[in-house]
Amino acid sequence: MSASTSADPRERILVLGAAGRDFHDFNLMYRDDPGVEVVAFTATQIPDIDGRTYPAELAGPLYPAGIPIVDEANLEQLIARERVDTVVLAYSDLAHTQVMHLASRVIAAGADFVVPGARRTTLRSRRPVVAVTAVRTGVGKSQTTRYVAGLLREQGLRVVAVRHPMPYGDLAAQACQRFETHDDLVRHECTIEEREEYEPHIDAGVVVYAGVDYARILREAEAEADVVLWDGGNNDLPFYAPDLHIVLADPLRPGDEAAYHPGEANVRMADLVLVAKCDSARPEDVAAVEASVRTLNPRAEVLRCDSPVTLDDPAAVAGRRVVVVEDGPTLTHGSMSFGAGVVGAKDAGAESVVDPAPYAVGSLADTYERYPNARGILPAMGYGEAQTRDLEATIRAMVVAGVVDVVVSGTPVDLTRVVTVDVPLVRARYSLAEQEPGRLEAALRRALDR
Template sequence: MTRSTNPRTRVVILGAAGRDFHDFNTVFRDDPAHEVVAFTATQIPDIDGRRYPPELAGSLYPQGIPIVAESELDELLGHGDIDVVVFAYSDVRHERVMHLASRCIAAGADFRLHGARHTMVRCTKPVVAVTAVRTGVGKSQTTRYLARVLRDQGLRVVAVRHPMPYGDLAAQACQRFASYADLDRYDCTIEEREEYEPHIDAGGVVYAGVDYERILREAEQEADVVLWDGGNNDLPFYVPDLHLVLADPLRPGDETAYHPGEANVRMADVVVVAKCDSARAEDIAAVESSVRSLNPRASVLRADSPVTVDDTDAVHGRRVLVVEDGPTLTHGSMSYGAGVVGARAAGAADIVDPAPYAVGSIAETYARYPNSRGILPAMGYGAAQVRDLEATIAAAVEAGACEAVVSGTPIDLTRVLSVPVPLVRARYELREQVPGGLESALRTALAGFGAEPAAAAGKA
């Protein structure tokens, strides 16, 4: 095995179009001692084959940086001139992380996980971070709940969402969403709309993009409080003054089995055990015990996720096809979500298996994630997937298999596709089992920071 004579330490960053870019921006971008040779990509389709653009990569990378499939990792390592491999994506079993580490170590490279302290950006305003042990636990509804509590206190709230840069990376460096027109202007995918639209529905502002230092400086200009709305089970990108972590009693044990969800629990100020209205008592107790063992100093609260269906008459007694949030079913490994809960509560006669009617990328999703069969994952990372989603629904309807669609995604799907039968939304929110716990935690954190309503502070 030969080693490069290049004086710069050669680095490969393993990612999924989110944490990887942030780690590069905060650790490597302007460091002449390191050369990032490539990013790898997984979890998200159609990310590889592109380049991290020079506009974002900085002066040390005038040609940008290639993004290749993670399946090409061994080829990159095989040349023997990679010094360090950085793992930088989320919602991954500990065993998988260490299998990747073993491959890198065997090839002669160091394997690195960046700690939160080296990648978090400090804000001039208080930051409330919402993260989780797994994807699909209920972060977004918790963020919306906290935003309402803060606005009721007279505070200006801006949400900053974990990155989902699936399009033109340079154009997506810093984006602000405050209206449905913004969603169309930025040509948002279903995945992006699922995270941004509910904030807009509530009258809020949400930022997202690629360059999270720049995003933070923009958000600070119009916020009294910044809400970090995490993705998957990733660590916060900003230093939190209050860190809330969602744990899932429908997946007991995952709080100790996934990276970096376990780290989130160990860092948390408050752990919210969500979905208690759908979970078994013994699983709730097991998760609480596990959390307290990992982090004895954290407050532990229980919350429900009640589901309401917009039009029960359109569902009752009918054969329905259920659409759920895509990542919850894919790398989140769930087999159902709010749509199924809502359809059953509304008295659906049958939940139709859409797999026999799956088209294109939807069929590929079932092959890769067999746990999602029986439900239709709202895969919408690009226009082609949206068309496949629409065609799958149409095929089921044409075959006479379903009479209505129940959508458990947090957006109005009819904004992006056509459905030939009634589409009914299943909505879900956070409900504390003992009211006031989260508001108390917010007040304590903000008092320590000295935050006050804009009017009281004399701000414009």
């Protein structure tokens, strides 16, 4: 990076990101615009993504050296050194107060603060698009997407799922990835985080696309799909303009539907809002979330749904000391303190859920320091090989100490494919159940008829 001169008329832009929407927004809004220069992407939320470069192959001819990815923590210094004119927010699951704290830092440093709208950052498809998004991370998008895929396939439609980006490896190699078999997961060197989202689709016979270049991904997905199913990440907006926009709201975190970015925008844009986890939430919280959604978006149809949890082998858990592994982002920036694994373990009569924090190894110890709400549960922090080995080592330390008898895994991935566990591992699986069956299918039919 080099500081601009007064003779350079281009607008100098810094994109705040987390290795996902930031690249997408750049590709759509700035890559081919000679009137701007994107001086850097910043990185947060995801470990070990700063210090890399958005490669020239993806950045285009205006950026022959690529674009550096740097730590967001040095925001003010970066604005000053690079004489940044505009800072663009391009990541998700931020409290509204966090968004405005970022804006205040940017404004005080002398730059403009921009939050791009949906019109500039969505692509139009030649196929019908059904999008599943949420108000927060960990609401239940995964089981909802699988449920919707099943309903569409029952209508005889070819469904291709396109997953929100998780490009944690070689960005150029990950530009457009297609997953149909478990061998594809190995070939693309998928992390636990990626496997959590891709494996269930593959097991159901649904092809998945993901990567970095979502225009190219859309073209390839359209070639083999009757319907494109957008499988959202965090609480981000869809990258493709939906014909039916389904948004998940969470009564275990009442109020968050109106307090997080861009989750509130999702609610306001939604055609259909599913209030999930009604079987685990207090009735008054379900009612409060439903009332809040109706205030934010009176035109949206609102459905109540349960999120039943089943264990593969409840008898193996009854009366035993267990360590519970849950989806990582749900416990970290999703702010939850439990997930499907805890629900399943307690329902099965586990003697106790053992706190893994005293045995945490490496990056997991750092995770508990940063996200104290996760203490008591083991987040499946699998953004790379080192974190996967830390997860395995933490479980082994608990086994060696003699404090656990069973591992209960609430993550959608089959952990036995990526870690070695020396005690029985029981999977907790969760699904979506409509309280009024048939309404979601009817909404899908209406959208496709249009």
